[in-house]
Amino acid sequence: xxxxxxxxxxxxxxxxxxxxxxxxxxxxxxxxxxxxxxxxxxxxxxxxxxxxxxxxxxxxxxxxxxxxxxxxxxxxxxxxxxxxxxxxxxxxxxxxxxxxxxxxxxxxxxxxxxxxxxxxxxxxxxxxxxxxxxxxxxxxxxxxxxxxxxxxxxxxxxxxxxxxxxxxxxxxxxxxxxxxxxxxxxxxxxxxxxxxxxxxxxxxxxxxxxxxxxxx
Ligand SMILES: [Zn+2]
Numbered sequence: 001x002x003x004x005x006x007x008x009x010x011x012x013x014x015x016x017x018x019x020x021x022x023x024x025x026x027x028x029x030x031x032x033x034x035x036x037x038x039x040x041x042x043x044x045x046x047x048x049x050x051x052x053x054x055x056x057x058x059x060x061x062x063x064x065x066x067x068x069x070x071x072x073x074x075x076x077x078x079x080x081x082x083x084x085x086x087x088x089x090x091x092x093x094x095x096x097x098x099x100x101x102x103x104x105x106x107x108x109x110x111x112x113x114x115x116x117x118x119x120x121x122x123x124x125x126x127x128x129x130x131x132x133x134x135x136x137x138x139x140x141x142x143x144x145x146x147x148x149x150x151x152x153x154x155x156x157x158x159x160x161x162x163x164x165x166x167x168x169x170x171x172x173x174x175x176x177x178x179x180x181x182x183x184x185x186x187x188x189x190x191x192x193x194x195x196x197x198x199x200x201x202x203x204x205x206x207x208x209x210x211x212x213x214x215x216x
Contacts, residue, residue: 021033021034021037022037046137047068047133047137049137049145050068050133050136050137050149051064051065051068051149051153052065053145053146053149053197054146054195054197055146055150055188055192055195055197055198056149056150056153057150057153057154057184057188059157060150060153060154060156060157061153063153063156063157063160064152064153064156064157067099067103067129067156067160068129068133070099072099072160074097074098074099074102075087075088075089075090075096075097076096076097076098076099076101089101089102089106090162090163090165090166091106091108091109091162091165091171092106092107092108094107099129100128100129102159102160103129103156103159103160104125104126104127104128104129104132106159108159108162108174109159110125111174112155112158112159112174112177112178112181113125113126113155115174115178116151116155116178116181118208118210119151119205119207119208119209120140120143120147120148120151120208121140121143121207121208122135122140132152135148136148136149136152142204142207143204144197144200144201144204146197146198146201147201147204147205150185150188150189150201151181151185151205154181154184154185154188155181158177158180158181158184159177162177185205186202186205189201189202189205190202
């Protein structure tokens with residue numbers, strides 16, 4: 001068949017090429033269009049707004065993102081990997097260490113949340129992880145979405161850090177963890193005061209400030 005096709009000659013004009021992308025032709029190559037065609041992006045997820053925001057703290061947001069995907073190596077997950085690892089919570093030892101238990105229902109976490117959520121005008125803890133995400137997405141004046149994301153992600157990061165007691169056998173008291181969270185939130189806000197989204201956050205964070213006797 002190739003023999004039946006006339007070989008190209010220079011008489012027909014100079015060579016040229018076309019790029020075909022999604023039904024349209026172009027003479028210039030687009031890396032962006034090619035990448036999008038080869039690797040179609042997943043539709044935006046509703047929870048993304050609860051995680052990513054301008055001025056986020058990378059290590060806190062990354063931990064929160066992985067936790068939201070339920071990919072952190074909690075004991076519930078590691079026990080399923082067939083390693084004969086224990087599955088009970090490394091903090092309280094009373095229940096299976098699932099994401100919801102460790103970050104929401106664990107007695108230790110509950111006490112941390114009680115102190116933190118009081119500062120954000122909420123009197124009850126979350127039912128489960130999705131409940132927390134919904135609260136993060138909801139408008140709860142006067143607290144801005146940025147402050148809520150900053151605080152919640154800081155809490156999750158510090159609770160997860162308590163896994164260190166597996167190796168050090170040293171448990172941090174709730175009051176100490178709350179102080180770390182409070183200090184981290186203050187410092188993060190002060191470091192970003194030039195950003196409009198952070199300008200009024202310090203006053204919001206102190207609306208319900210009350211000196212707790214056991215935090216002195
Ligand atoms: Zn626990």
